[in-house]
Amino acid sequence: MSEILEVKIGINPISWSNDDLPSLGGEIPLSTALSEGREIGYQGFELGNKFPKDPAALRELMAGYQLDVVSGWYSGRLATQSVEEEIAAVESHLNLLAENGCKVMVYGEVANAIQGERKVPLYKRPHFDDDAFKRYGERLTAFGKHLLTRGVRLGYHHHMGAYVESPDDIDRVMAYTGEDVGLLFDSGHAYFGGGDPLTILGKHIGRVCHVHCKDVRPAIIRHARNRQWSFLDSVLNGVFTVPGDGAIDFAGIIELLRKNHYKGWLIVEAEQDPAVAPSYAYASLGYRTLRGLVDGIRTKEAA
Template sequence: MKNDPIRIGINPISWSNDDLPSLGGETPLSTALTEGKAIGYEGFELGNKFPKDPAELRDLMAGYGLDVVSGWYSGRAATRSAKEESEAVGAHLRLLAENGCKVMVYGEVADAIQGEPLSLYKRPRFRTDDAWKRYGENLTDFARFTLSHGVRLAYHHHMGAYVESPDDIDRLMAHTGDEVGLLFDSGHTFFGGGDPVAVLDRHIGRICHVHCKDVRPDVVKLARNRHWTFLESVLNGAFTVPGDGVIDFAAIVDRLRAHGYRGWLVVEAEQDPAVAPSYAYADKGYRTLRALLDREPVREVA
């Protein structure tokens, strides 16, 4: 599998949630790594429980026969200059580069409300074309810096942030250079009001990293209608693993393969492990994606 152009990894959020420590906070990292390896995952994205020293991280992961996939960086390019971002990212960028990562998950946290007790409709927005232009230019400059260290910025559109909806993604891509890659997140795309396959098709040339979340549409609908916060939406089960919701992962995998995607599919589904047991759901997510990668792609008839 290591020679496959598309590999399957997982985020430790299935075992313990960095934003909500009450969800699996007591679960040691060793449990996640042992179980993830046993299931068949080839690598993990980073979380708060991983070492921050490059050599220590490399030794830890080698002991489990796992690769480092990538790691989240809390960026503030909406309020800081590219130069300030380049200075701030130094230690994290080294951690990723020295552990063989090709992409860095970029989450815009400036003014974001994903961890705040605020309804999602109160998220920040760029109101003018000029604001989008300035943000895009700044982000592209920063992405040029990370790329000079061998790591491409993978922009994570996210609920409660400046880039949430399909229209936001379109505008981001229009105002940034190719140095800025897109992290396609199926669950956030659906929750943000989009058709995941349509958004994937529109921006497949820029996609450099993929988060595989499924959704429970009835919960998503309640979250919107009742003005839930992002964390309330998570606690109530808006997200789940591939194969447990309604997203067409077969179409997503087929399109990625047809386009020649080379990179990771990362199972990342924020759930309460007391309600959705970590091993069982991580196993279901892996088996769903593995079966899709192992089958012959469906060829459309003209």
């Protein structure tokens, strides 16, 4: 019998409120997200700006909802600063994650990134030349080694509007870093970044330590490119959605993860306007889609 897919299904609070665009769900309290997420069936949450920054307070909050702390985004700047500077900057966030049992940190490179700039089109994102990429990879590896001293692995988040966006960028960041750096595979950013999610996942499956399950609306992606939208305008126009509501082959993704013995979290993360895409309904659809695929595989194996 082949190995059962040993995963947990969690969610990012961005389905309820968006840290980069506070106008999207900013009025929704954290308690609503946590109670609804738990009711739907999610086992844990990634962090957002509304969560406590004190490790004990966070642990107490999440225990009250019987939810795990999965991970949390860290805005890294290793593209422009030293490993020593980054280690000093990350300390409080690393401690928050480590003290709450997290095994992965979501590392997003924000130096020179335009993902949060509403008026800057995506084509103006930053780029490395090959030598700069190699030096960046060395710094990432050293930083990843430091995180592992606390039992937390760096999960590198390829992201629209940043240095690592395209399939070629992902190839190079993996080539120029060591095994201490893992890859956060994000299906939506893989597609939007110009790649085939299954191809990217298959190529780098050995380094994948965390998975963001985000679906896409291809027609909106075409508009975003043709009309030179910014990342935030793309989000506002509905470029992303939850699994089961877009074009990505999540059955293929889940099967590929199973075949390669992935053990970790599947995180529903889909930036949308909750006034247009009601939080509970879409979070529920994302959960049911992933749960059905995971349980379907288990049923097939048991048979």
